[in-house]
Amino acid sequence: MPYLQPERYFSRISHINIERDLLACGFRCVLLDIDNTILSRATHDVPRDVGLWLAQARDAGVSFCLVSNNWHKNVHELANRLSMPIIAKAMKPLPVALFAACSMLGAKRSETVMIGDQLSTDVLAAHNAGMSAYLLAPLAEQDLRHTKYVRMVEQAILGGAVPEGAPQPVQASMADKSAAQNAFAQEK
Structure with a gap:
């Protein structure tokens, strides 16, 4: 698997x-990015569906560690609110923080997946550490200036891939296209 290609891509x-996507694949531990993965940059909140999913995963026996390049006190406050260990100043895509997170959780790399919203940090860090990576579409379009430029490059690498769970574009049938063309021609 190429270093910048996630194993899975979700909306x-x-x-x-x-x-199906964690436990059946042998993943009992999840390393989680924070900004625009579980915490919206637009609202600075954990969306309700994300909080519910985290609770359900915990109830199913999944262990978590937050792994963030962020170093501000708000990430530590979030870790406390979520009762999760955290490694801040992670310096992703370097793998050292992911190794430390696995050590904190008592996890093997083979049973751990990194989940984040960036190819160049989260996915690359996971692959540098010999782990699997799930990419998420960012929670919000609002981002740091440098991240916006990185996202343009990442979109080119993804090549138009549609994340799992995203609404599918409606494909018009040939009959629909023909009817639309006829209606347009009649208007002229």
């Missing part, structure tokens, strides 16, 4: 099926 964390 939101709540679209990851805990039984």
Whole structure:
């Protein structure tokens, strides 16, 4: 698997099926990015569906550790609110923080998946550490200036891939297209 290609790509964390996409794949530990993965940059809140998913995953036996390049006190406050260990100043895509997170959880790399919203930090860090990575579409379009530029490059790498759980574009049938063309021609 190429280093910048995630194993799976989801529209939101709540679209990851805990039984099928985590536990059945052998993942009992999840390393989680924070900004625009579980915490919206637009509202600075954990969306309701994300909080519910985290609770359900915990109830199913999944262990978590937050792994963030952020170093501000708000990430530590979030970790306290969620009762999760955290590694801040992670310096992703370097793998050292992911190794430390696995050690904190008592987890093997083979039973751990990194979940985040960026190819260049989260997915690359996971692959550098020899782990699997699930990519999420960002929770909000609002982002840091440098991240917006990185996202343009990442979109080119993804090549138009549609995340699982995203609404599918409606495909018009040939009959629909023909009817539309006839209606347009009659208007002229």
